[in-house]
Amino acid sequence: MPHPPFDSAEEPDLTFTRFVGARWRSLTHTAYLLTGDFHEAEDLVQTTLAKIYPRWRRLRMDTVEQYVRKALVNTNRSRHRRRRVALFLQPVLPDTRPAHEDGPGVGSVGERDVLALALGQLPERQRAVVVLRYCEDLSVEEVADILGCSVGTVKSQSSRALAKLRVHPDLVHHSVRLGDPR
Numbered sequence: 001m002p003h004p005p006f007d008s009a010e011e012p013d014l015t016f017t018r019f020v021g022a023r024w025r026s027l028t029h030t031a032y033l034l035t036g037d038f039h040e041a042e043d044l045v046q047t048t049l050a051k052i053y054p055r056w057r058r059l060r061m062d063t064v065e066q067y068v069r070k071a072l073v074n075t076n077r078s079r080h081r082r083r084r085v086a087l088f089l090q091p092v093l094p095d096t097r098p099a100h101e102d103g104p105g106v107g108s109v110g111e112r113d114v115l116a117l118a119l120g121q122l123p124e125r126q127r128a129v130v131v132l133r134y135c136e137d138l139s140v141e142e143v144a145d146i147l148g149c150s151v152g153t154v155k156s157q158s159s160r161a162l163a164k165l166r167v168h169p170d171l172v173h174h175s176v177r178l179g180d181p182r
Helices: 013-035 038-058 064-089 107-118 124-135 141-148 152-167
Strands: none
Touching: 013 038, 013 064, 013 107, 013 124, 038 064, 038 124, 064 124, 064 141, 107 124, 124 141, 124 152
């Protein structure tokens, strides 16, 4: 999906508003794949955008997409560390994505839910690699830059994650297409 041009001469508040309006759906989709929960995904995107807003005037518009993705992953890491204990203490797990919510992604809502649940069982780094590499269609180099690791780490984490997903009992019976580990 082509991204709308953001004129650096425009008022920064207007460019921020235009960016959020144009990218909200894509950002929440990425966040959903990272968190496995639709409500958590929206909170993650809102928290990330709130952190970015004060720095918006200083960002280069040609790198803003990558900056926001990196911030989204890092904010998720921070939230994941804090929430890990809280989730264990709850008597009932939080809701998953509402059945009536439809959005971009693979196949039917059922297939996306199965994929999201399988992704949720991957270690955090592997999940981030799979989401950025195959769902966001970023290059290995872009993923490495976002995650702050080497290209080799992205490739090995991707390979391990895809191997786990290919034999995941819930995915074996679905037509979810997994990427090539190269």
